[in-house]
Amino acid sequence: MLNGNLKLAIQKKGRLTDKSLLLLRNCGLDIEDYNERLIITSRNFELDILFLRDDDIPEYVQDGVADIGIVGEDVLYERKSEVKIIRNLGYGRCKLALAIPESKEIKNLEEFNGQRIATSYPNILKLFLEKNKINADVVEISGSVEIAPSLGVADYICDLVSTGNTLKLNKLKKSFEVFSSEAVLIACNKISADKEKMEILNNLLVRIDSALKAKTSKYLMMNAPKSSLDEIKNILPSLKSPTILPLADDTMVAVHAVIPADKFWTIHNKLKDAGASGILLLPIDNMIV
Ligand code: PRP
Ligand code: ZN
Numbered sequence: 001m002l003n004g005n006l007k008l009a010i011q012k013k014g015r016l017t018d019k020s021l022l023l024l025r026n027c028g029l030d031i032e033d034y035n036e037r038l039i040i041t042s043r044n045f046e047l048d049i050l051f052l053r054d055d056d057i058p059e060y061v062q063d064g065v066a067d068i069g070i071v072g073e074d075v076l077y078e079r080k081s082e083v084k085i086i087r088n089l090g091y092g093r094c095k096l097a098l099a100i101p102e103s104k105e106i107k108n109l110e111e112f113n114g115q116r117i118a119t120s121y122p123n124i125l126k127l128f129l130e131k132n133k134i135n136a137d138v139v140e141i142s143g144s145v146e147i148a149p150s151l152g153v154a155d156y157i158c159d160l161v162s163t164g165n166t167l168k169l170n171k172l173k174k175s176f177e178v179f180s181s182e183a184v185l186i187a188c189n190k191i192s193a194d195k196e197k198m199e200i201l202n203n204l205l206v207r208i209d210s211a212l213k214a215k216t217s218k219y220l221m222m223n224a225p226k227s228s229l230d231e232i233k234n235i236l237p238s239l240k241s242p243t244i245l246p247l248a249d250d251t252m253v254a255v256h257a258v259i260p261a262d263k264f265w266t267i268h269n270k271l272k273d274a275g276a277s278g279i280l281l282l283p284i285d286n287m288i289v
Contacts, residue, residue: 005041008047008067010051016070017051019183023089026286027207027211059081066188068185071184072184085186093182096124096161096180099156101172110134112136114135120141120143121179145157146172150171210288214283218260218261219256219257220238222271222280223276224253224277225252228274236257243257258284
C-alpha cells in the first residue's frame with residue numbers, strides 16, 4: 001500500500017490487541033471493526049493499521065515495512081531489533097516468569113541448575129540465567145510453552161504471566177520473575193528522514209499523549225463554603241490551581257479541578273470535613289496541556 005499513510009503494526013490476536021485499538025479510538029481515530037483483516041485504514045486520519053504476530057513486529061518496524069508499532073517490551077528485548085522506543089503506553093503490564101508444576105516447591109534459584117526450561121524467550125532467559133550463575137538447559141519452543149512440562153519436553157517453563165489464567169489451566173504456578181514488561185510504541189530508525197511521515201507521527205503523538213494523560217486524571221467538582229476555600233485548595237493534589245465559580249448563595253463557591261485519578265479516595269473525606277458538598281468525579285476524554 002503506497003498511499004503515504006503512516007503504517008502502525010499492532011498485535012493480530014492477543015493481550016495487546018483490544019487495548020491498542022481502544023487507545024487509537026481514544027485518540028479520536030475512526031477505525032472500523034477489525035474482523036480478522038490484515039490492514040485497516042482510519043477513516044479520519046492518515047494511518048494504516050497492520051495486524052501482525054507480535055513476535056514479528058520489531059523486525060517489520062526495523063525494516064520499515066511498518067513505520068511504527070505497538071509491542072510488549074518482552075518481545076522487543078527478545079528480538080533485539082534496532083528500533084527506538086518513543087512512548088511507554090502503560091498497559092499490557094505482565095511478567096516474564098519461571099513457572100513450575102503446582103505440585104513442586106522451589107525456594108532457591110539454584111534449584112534450576114541442571115533442569116530443562118522451555119521458553120519462547122531464549123535470549124532473555126539465557127541472560128537472566130547467566131547473570132544469576134545458573135546452569136540450566138534452555139529448550140526453545142515457539143508457542144504453547146505451557147504444555148511442555150506435561151509432555152515431558154521440559155521440567156519447567158519461562159513464559160509471560162498476565163492474569164495467571166494460562167498457568168492455572170495448565171496446573172503450573174509462578175516461581176521467580178525474570179523480566180517486567182508493558183506495551184511500548186516503537187518507531188523505525190529511518191522515519192526521521194521522512195518529513196511527511198514525521199508530520200503525521202507528531203500529530204498522532206499529541207493525541208496519544210493527551211489520551212494517556214486523560215486516562216490517569218479525573219475532573220473533580222464540588223461546592224464549598226467560601227470560608228474553607230484555602231483549606232480545600234491545600235487538600236487538592238491538582239497541579240494547576242482550581243477553577244472557582246460563584247454560586248447563587250454568595251457564601252458558597254463551586255470548585256473544579258483536574259486531579260490524579262488514584263488520589264481521589266485519599267482526599268474525599270478530608271474535603272467533606274472541610275465542608276465540601278455535592279462532590280462529583282468525572283472521567284476526562286482528552287487532555288491538552
Ligand atoms: C502470552 C503468553 C500466555 C499468555 C499469558 O501470550 O504466551 O499464553 O499471554 O496470559 P495470562 O496470564 O493472562 O493467561 P501473548 O498474548 O503474548 O500471545 P502469543 O504467545 O501468541 O504471542
Ligand atoms: Zn506474544
